[in-house]
């Protein structure tokens with residue numbers, strides 16, 4: 025049995041059955057510095073064979089950096105890695121894969137028009153023929169009960185099924201260590217349960233799993249050990265099943281997350297109205313919108329629940345002005361036709377601001393500094409005679425960093441250098457800081473830690489209190505119940521009637537997410553393909 029390098033005294037090591045298993049991966053003193061920040065500061069991590077080990081930490085704590093080091097995508101400045109008892113230098117993802125380390129990234133990288141098998145084949149080494157791949161895939165499917173039709177084009181798959189394709193891809197050559205970075209962000213509760221079953225079977229077969237998530241209940245349901253990181257240092261190694269949300273939050277952020285204030289507002293007049301909006305999809309893999317009716321009042325927070333890929337993106341594009349094909353009066357703002365106004369016209373005339381789902385590439389230009397990224401949505405920052413004042417931009421970006429607790433090297437930092445959660449805080453902060461009258465947000469707390477998520481929700485409530493009309497699209501039903509006065513549910517390009525939050529339940533919204541409300545079209549007139557997109 026390989027010997028484990030000694031653990032430092034300050035680490036609270038949990039002793040349980042997993043400690044009988046040999047050590048598969050041991051990191052000692054891993055340090056990684058970026059300009060202005062020590063992302064990993066002497067990190068020790070021990071993962072045993074067949075163990076599901078969670079990595080927990082606030083935004084910017086250094087989790088992704090550590091995983092990139094294990095996967096050979098970043099080089100440590102100091103420290104050592106032992107794999108199956110032997111010291112290794114992992115210089116590239118290819119070397120990591122050769123050792124048996126696989127990684128499933130947060131964002132899917134699949135070609136829509138190719139089949140599942142073709143997508144998986146693309147990522148394999150040249151030596152793997154299609155015939156060999158089919159044998160491996162059949163074997164992996166049988167062992168882990170994945171049940172994916174390998175011949176289906178990816179565009180016909182639901183998000184849950186796409187996630188399974190990513191996992192299946194990592195199982196072609198059975199991994200010894202599988203790293204998953206927030207794999208459940210876009211999954212329904214049922215798809216999460218299915219994923220957990222697959223992961224448990226994988227662990228039973230001896231694979232060690234490193235699981236990054238901000239969702240404490242998931243970590244508790246799945247993992248027997250959890251390494252908590254704060255500001256690049258290990259705070260402790262605990263059994264998450266023996267910890268409460270409060271105790272995990274204390275380890276992670278040094279305090280309990282702030283309570284979101286109770287919601288007592290009286291909505292004002294109707295600000296944003298959508299009437300009978302039907303729109304064919306703009307591209308082959310989009311969703312048609314059918315007869316959408318929606319209203320949002322001043323001072324009101326309205327939520328749209330639903331599984332992503334059911335038309336939410338298409339609707340948000342019409343509302344934000346990115347898609348101006350709809351008849352002018354199908355969207356009105358303060359009673360005036362608005363569907364054909366550009367995003368800039370909506371910002372200038374109606375102070376309508378938008379936080380899209382994609383942080384990099386859409387909400388920000390990855391290579392530009394945070395200060396320059398302000399220019400994407402803030403005309404206010406131009407100086408007299410239309411000159412851009414860099415000093416003003418920097419000052420404003422600095423204010424947003426401070427007010428929204430964003431961890432970054434400064435206003436000069438490139439957007440892509442921020443951790444996912446910190447960039448999300450910056451984008452939400454940038455739009456809230458513009459004092460919008462209408463704010464549209466898609467997945468506002470995606471990838472954000474528990475403390476920061478509570479902070480963003482509290483700020484949204486305060487904004488509504490000041491009279492802003494807020495529309496939130498979210499996969500997280502609990503979040504919508506915490507925030508919203510009214511809810512709609514979106515399925516297959518249709519929007520349900522509105523529900524007062526106080527008069528509905530999570531269960532009812534869950535049922536409606538399958539498109540089963542009166543007048544929505546019953547399963548009888550729903551094609552198999554449409555139904556599968558809801559699973």
Ligand SMILES: Nc1ncnc2c1ncn2[C@@H]1O[C@H](COP(=O)(O)OP(=O)(O)OP(=O)(O)O)[C@@H](O)[C@H]1O
Pocket residue numbers: 058059061062063081082083084085086087088089090431432433440441442443444445446471473
């Ligand atoms: N390529 C880079 N260049 C500069 N700084 C970086 C780079 N990658 C990460 N950092 C910084 O290192 C720190 C740790 O980032 P990391 O992405 O590892 O955090 P994280 O714990 O995964 O956060 P999140 O939960 O928000 O994804 C952050 O301060 C981040 O800004």
